[in-house]
Amino acid sequence: MSTVIETSYEKTRGTFLVPHIHQDFYLNTSLDMIHTILNVVFPLVSIILFIILVPVFWLFNLLRFCFKYVYPEKLAGKVILITGASTGIGEHMAIEFAKEGACLALVARREKQLDRVARQASALGSPNVIVIPADVSKHEECNRFVDQTIKHFGKLDYLVNNAAITTFGLFEDQTCVLDHASVMDVNFWGSVYTTHFALPHLRKYKGKIITICSCGGWFATPRVSIYNASKEALLSFFETLRIEVGSDIDITVVTPGLVETRLTNKEVLEEANAQWVPKISAKTCAKEIVSSIKRGDKYLTVPSWMKTIFLWKTLCPEIINSIMNFVFISWPKILSKRREISQL
Secondary structure (H helix, E strand, C coil): CCCCCCCCCCEECCEECCCHHHHHHHHHHHHHHHHHHHHHHHHHHHHHHHHHHHHHHHHHHHHHHHHHHHCCCCCCCCEEEEECCCCHHHHHHHHHHHHCCCEEEEEECCHHHHHHHHHHHHHCCCCCEEEEECCCCCHHHHHHHHHHHHHHHCCCCEEEECCCCCCCCCCCCCCHHHHCHHHHHHHHHHHHHHHHHHHHHHHHCCCEEEEECCHHHCCCCCCCHHHHHHHHHHHHHHHHHHHHHCCCCEEEEEEECCEECHHHCHHHHHHCCCCCCCCEEHHHHHHHHHHHHHHCCCEEEECCCHHHHHHHHHHCHHHHHHHHHHHHHHHHHHHHHHHHHHCC
């Protein structure tokens, strides 16, 4: 007894093609075999290459670091555009760049604060500072302030994507699920828009892009889920862009830990039970970033001890997630219940 399988044959130039069902079978079988081989071979080859190449890579980076430490890049006369320059990290980066003699284009929504930062930068050594009030979440405004920078200075050497906002609270409680577009528009699209318009000018002068991401981009911290997602998107975008632009434009990705800014005020930290977490000042963070830029670093995590958490997150994610849940979710609930009982 034979089973007849009806299949459609296609006739082309007098010859019959293999049935589609057979083609799919052979293709899927071949792909499965390829992946089976790669599952065995690729890890072994990777381990061997790690043993050989990683020490060489580390040695190269060490020598490069030593050279750049002795002969850092000069920033005098460089034209640097900084978004979110009115407060926090952006403000202090403007001050540090001014001390190096750089020309500055300062962008933020609050003009009065920008004027204050501009006056301080001029007093500290910047030969030319312009203030451009703008909202980075708006496509046309990003185009405008990049154009104004080029018209005023005639070039652009560095772009610092720093502007950011955040929402705070547990995802199930907060309203950010309804208005999350504002966070993504500023933190992600604001940097993407600005980079898009600045890219031709940066490429022309072999410039640099410095993007302020966050450790929250790779280290999940409770109560800032949408903020973390925006920073992870930013991190992924600029790592991809680094490959696309190759050696034409250098890109430095900065992942700060908890920095003392208006986004990390006392009330927010107390509500999150995070007031005990060591903070770094915006001034110290900005100094580290500028030093890193002068060395030509590709990545910077500040404070540097946060890199250890990255290793824990990579190697033991279940452990670190359990600790984070207890410290930032369970323990605050326990404390809250104790307060309620004591007040009875």
